[in-house]
Amino acid sequence: xxxxxxxxxxxxxxxxxxxxxxxxxxxxxxxxxYVIDATFSREELDADGLVVDIGLARxxxxxxxxxxxxxxLDEVAAFQGRNxxxxxxxxxxxxxxxxxxRSGGLGEHGxxxxxxxxxxxxxxxxWATYEGSV
Amino acid sequence: xxxxxxxxxxxxxxxxxxxxxxxxxxxxxxxxxYVIDATFSREELDADGLVVDIGLARxxxxxxxxxxxxxxLDEVAAFQGRNxxxxxxxxxxxxxxxxxxRSGGLGEHGxxxxxxxxxxxxxxxxWATYEGSV
Amino acid sequence: xxxxxxxxxxxxxxxxxxxxxxxxxxxxxxxxxYVIDATFSREELDADGLVVDIGLARxxxxxxxxxxxxxxLDEVAAFQGRNxxxxxxxxxxxxxxxxxxRSGGLGEHGxxxxxxxxxxxxxxxxWATYEGSV
Amino acid sequence: xxxxxxxxxxxxxxxxxxxxxxxxxxxxxxxxxYVIDATFSREELDADGLVVDIGLARxxxxxxxxxxxxxxLDEVAAFQGRNxxxxxxxxxxxxxxxxxxRSGGLGEHGxxxxxxxxxxxxxxxxWATYEGSV
Amino acid sequence: xxxxxxxxxxxxxxxxxxxxxxxxxxxxxxxxxYVIDATFSREELDADGLVVDIGLARxxxxxxxxxxxxxxLDEVAAFQGRNxxxxxxxxxxxxxxxxxxRSGGLGEHGxxxxxxxxxxxxxxxxWATYEGSV
Amino acid sequence: xxxxxxxxxxxxxxxxxxxxxxxxxxxxxxxxxYVIDATFSREELDADGLVVDIGLARxxxxxxxxxxxxxxLDEVAAFQGRNxxxxxxxxxxxxxxxxxxRSGGLGEHGxxxxxxxxxxxxxxxxWATYEGSV
Numbered sequence: 001x002x003x004x005x006x007x008x009x010x011x012x013x014x015x016x017x018x019x020x021x022x023x024x025x026x027x028x029x030x031x032x033x034y035v036i037d038a039t040f041s042r043e044e045l046d047a048d049g050l051v052v053d054i055g056l057a058r059x060x061x062x063x064x065x066x067x068x069x070x071x072x073l074d075e076v077a078a079f080q081g082r083n084x085x086x087x088x089x090x091x092x093x094x095x096x097x098x099x100x101x102r103s104g105g106l107g108e109h110g111x112x113x114x115x116x117x118x119x120x121x122x123x124x125x126x127w128a129t130y131e132g133s134v
Numbered sequence: 135x136x137x138x139x140x141x142x143x144x145x146x147x148x149x150x151x152x153x154x155x156x157x158x159x160x161x162x163x164x165x166x167x168y169v170i171d172a173t174f175s176r177e178e179l180d181a182d183g184l185v186v187d188i189g190l191a192r193x194x195x196x197x198x199x200x201x202x203x204x205x206x207l208d209e210v211a212a213f214q215g216r217n218x219x220x221x222x223x224x225x226x227x228x229x230x231x232x233x234x235x236r237s238g239g240l241g242e243h244g245x246x247x248x249x250x251x252x253x254x255x256x257x258x259x260x261w262a263t264y265e266g267s268v
Numbered sequence: 269x270x271x272x273x274x275x276x277x278x279x280x281x282x283x284x285x286x287x288x289x290x291x292x293x294x295x296x297x298x299x300x301x302y303v304i305d306a307t308f309s310r311e312e313l314d315a316d317g318l319v320v321d322i323g324l325a326r327x328x329x330x331x332x333x334x335x336x337x338x339x340x341l342d343e344v345a346a347f348q349g350r351n352x353x354x355x356x357x358x359x360x361x362x363x364x365x366x367x368x369x370r371s372g373g374l375g376e377h378g379x380x381x382x383x384x385x386x387x388x389x390x391x392x393x394x395w396a397t398y399e400g401s402v
Numbered sequence: 403x404x405x406x407x408x409x410x411x412x413x414x415x416x417x418x419x420x421x422x423x424x425x426x427x428x429x430x431x432x433x434x435x436y437v438i439d440a441t442f443s444r445e446e447l448d449a450d451g452l453v454v455d456i457g458l459a460r461x462x463x464x465x466x467x468x469x470x471x472x473x474x475l476d477e478v479a480a481f482q483g484r485n486x487x488x489x490x491x492x493x494x495x496x497x498x499x500x501x502x503x504r505s506g507g508l509g510e511h512g513x514x515x516x517x518x519x520x521x522x523x524x525x526x527x528x529w530a531t532y533e534g535s536v
Numbered sequence: 537x538x539x540x541x542x543x544x545x546x547x548x549x550x551x552x553x554x555x556x557x558x559x560x561x562x563x564x565x566x567x568x569x570y571v572i573d574a575t576f577s578r579e580e581l582d583a584d585g586l587v588v589d590i591g592l593a594r595x596x597x598x599x600x601x602x603x604x605x606x607x608x609l610d611e612v613a614a615f616q617g618r619n620x621x622x623x624x625x626x627x628x629x630x631x632x633x634x635x636x637x638r639s640g641g642l643g644e645h646g647x648x649x650x651x652x653x654x655x656x657x658x659x660x661x662x663w664a665t666y667e668g669s670v
Numbered sequence: 671x672x673x674x675x676x677x678x679x680x681x682x683x684x685x686x687x688x689x690x691x692x693x694x695x696x697x698x699x700x701x702x703x704y705v706i707d708a709t710f711s712r713e714e715l716d717a718d719g720l721v722v723d724i725g726l727a728r729x730x731x732x733x734x735x736x737x738x739x740x741x742x743l744d745e746v747a748a749f750q751g752r753n754x755x756x757x758x759x760x761x762x763x764x765x766x767x768x769x770x771x772r773s774g775g776l777g778e779h780g781x782x783x784x785x786x787x788x789x790x791x792x793x794x795x796x797w798a799t800y801e802g803s804v
Contacts, residue, residue, distance in 0.1 A: 007263075008260050011661070085452055140488070145391050166281050167300045205298060355674045356719045436703075539801055541799045581758065584693075
């Protein structure tokens, strides 16, 4: 399969804690800067020669992230009873971007996006990704 | 599928402008430094234990990029009537590297390369990729 | 001397050309993505424990850069007859940020900034800096 | 296919030399810092919301790399008669991490990992990857 | 002045909140991954040809950071009534590393270090530094 | 003091070993990729609006590094009896670049350079710098 993709980067600064002995010191309330790369893919470019309107891509990614930014994820209703691990959060951003694509949030041409990948860097030494079909 | 890949990096500094309201201020003549990563993949290494002769890979990538480097892409004949977006240019480099592979430009062993991916970083916040089979 | 500093990053995408044989192919109209780091320094933090209000720092840096962004610098009136080299542009951003500090654009506390450094990365392989006193 | 992945980074500093004219000056004894990214993938998270216990992932990657670190690879028994190219070494790390997964070295939950990718950066300009199924 | 320096990198993941309207949304409990670079400088190398024993430098930096890592800085006794801004924390690490140097924590040769700089990256877009004499 | 600077990046891949118990496993023959940044500084730009001819800067830095590249530094005559630590090598590159400046290797205008800094990254976690006057 041949495929075009476009990636935009943003970041959030959040607090959270984890439940379970496997998390060791990360069971305590701590935090992270997540540098987030959202990648949109499709087999053919749209009529403007684009994967997606990069302005819309940035704007909708920001809108998704704004609900978490500068917050304690332990207090976010949607995350109650869940460990907000890096891989879990990657999936969350993925799900919301897929909703944006389906609802036209990335424009009419954006409906042609067939796959999305979301990567969250928690440090220069570790990151997680969720990738799937729209 | 199991696969080996090798990536080499180069860059170009170009001017261009875009046609279409969707491009906003990028309709004006502006420019970019594109940091370009070319990735060559295959399922088995060649007799020297290589994906490709890295010296040849660098040389041919440079030859491909030299036709654009320090130029206004609006004046490049092959691009007339096209928006030279980051994703479009990724495909252009891909197509030329595939030609190199087929014509032996990456050496006899280089003919064993089965996939190529080309990524162009336009900034620390955005990049595009084209990936496909040879 | 002991000193605190704070750095914020932004970028611009511009076209330009240079006059003079020393510039070789860069005499042709080409372009660059400049990744710009502005560093503000002072010996003591302000009453809020800050070098400068980071929100204001980003906003004023953006305002300075907006006059160039997505433009051909050869057509900017203030640059007529000058080679807009990376080092020249670093000085330009420096001068404008110093004006911002003096005019209160970085807030009343921002007047305590004593030195500024501006770095422009033209690629992953080369960058220039101008640093001086306010 | 939808997939989660987690990546951890480590590095080694080794000496080696290559056999074969294609390697040019790299036939001489020289060396490299390899920055190594190991990526573990699976379709569903484990009961803790993880791809893999990140602490175990780091520990086992370190154990694999420790057998090479600060050594001359030309003297490593397992590599006799082989060119320890970047792509060859990526495969070696891959094979050992797959063994770890199968033997439970990445924990019981770690047995759910279905794919592994190993990338070795030899410089800011070149890297190699080996990716495959467990 | 001519000077040698050596830098080592580590990181912490912390939660905190700020007091004061100037901080906007950062008044809420949030968090950060701080990537921390500690730079040690001196005019002449020691008898081993070193600025400092890099193993000791890493170990003592880790010991300093361990008191914060995976914690909510709002609950750290030493920080009560202070805004733990990036620039404030850079100074804190600086002060502790200077104590280490003076107390011999960086070895007898380490006493020859004359300046220290500590940089904390809060994201790919912003960082702070404190630099001073020992 | 107000100052302009320009930095260019290159790299070498070398083998070496160290003498002295303080070096632990690095007493064994091992190696490194050194990513090298050479920074040239002056108070006023030359007649072309430059700190230094960037083409000459790259060429002379490459010439300096070529004497080490793809070599075992333990066999370099000039380094006999010395530990080729990262900080020691930074000074070596500095000394050779200062010679280049004085001998006109960086051009007539290059004689106006007043300070040089040389940084060698041995990994993503550690680097050394030597900085001084010409």
